[in-house]
Amino acid sequence: MQEHGFTVQAEDVQDLAAVKTHYAIPAELQSCHTAIVDGYLIEGHVPAQEIQRLLAERPDVVGLAVPGMPIGSPGMEIAEMGSEAFDVIAYDAAGVQTTFASYAQVE
Template sequence: MKRRPLSMLLAPLALLACTQAAAATVIDVTKTPWCGCCSEWVERMEAAGFTVTTRDVDKLDPVARAAGVPDTLRSCHTARVEGYTIEGHVPAADIRRLLASRPDAVGLSVPGMVAGSPGMEVPGRSDPYMVVLIGRDGKHRVWARYEGGAPAHRH
């Protein structure tokens, strides 16, 4: 009988565990059917390894309100991932950091539709923007700042 190294025997199990972990991170996106930048953001999240489902609605305000997003932090789509709300064009790295640190919060938002944020890329233009952590108490704070598309500061 030929002996195999333990690593060869465990490799398939490790691969299965990684595959299941990646498949477990599902982002459910609610958007309007006519919003192209929302579809672009979905593509960015899929490219980052998330599994994304989408639901089209005519009115987003009731969805965002029910998800705990204040009017001042709204954008063009509202998503849910592992109990958190993701409003707008939040970068995948910030969603991963949120899921890893598990703060007691509603979720994250990139208010508005900022040129240079994921899904809002504009050739030759990338505006600074903030990712905001929405607290359950109605308060919010800066989670990350981006200057020209690159992270400038993470809190």
């Protein structure tokens, strides 16, 4: 994220489930990393360009999520493995989920 202009303050915690419960991140959207960026929750391997778009458009959502750990998503690149298709999901305070962006599989 730093290479995309974000200031990062990492906090290692022992109980990730408690963090996700505290921020009411829907179970089906949970992943390995949780971040707060300018008041928005970012869950999982969300591409920096989608976070930048979120900050530019400022939709009325709680945050963005990439559930699981899809191969080829930022931080999950594996040489010669291509990438899995994945969606970036926006979700609001009522729990309504919409597709914010989609990434196609690359072989």
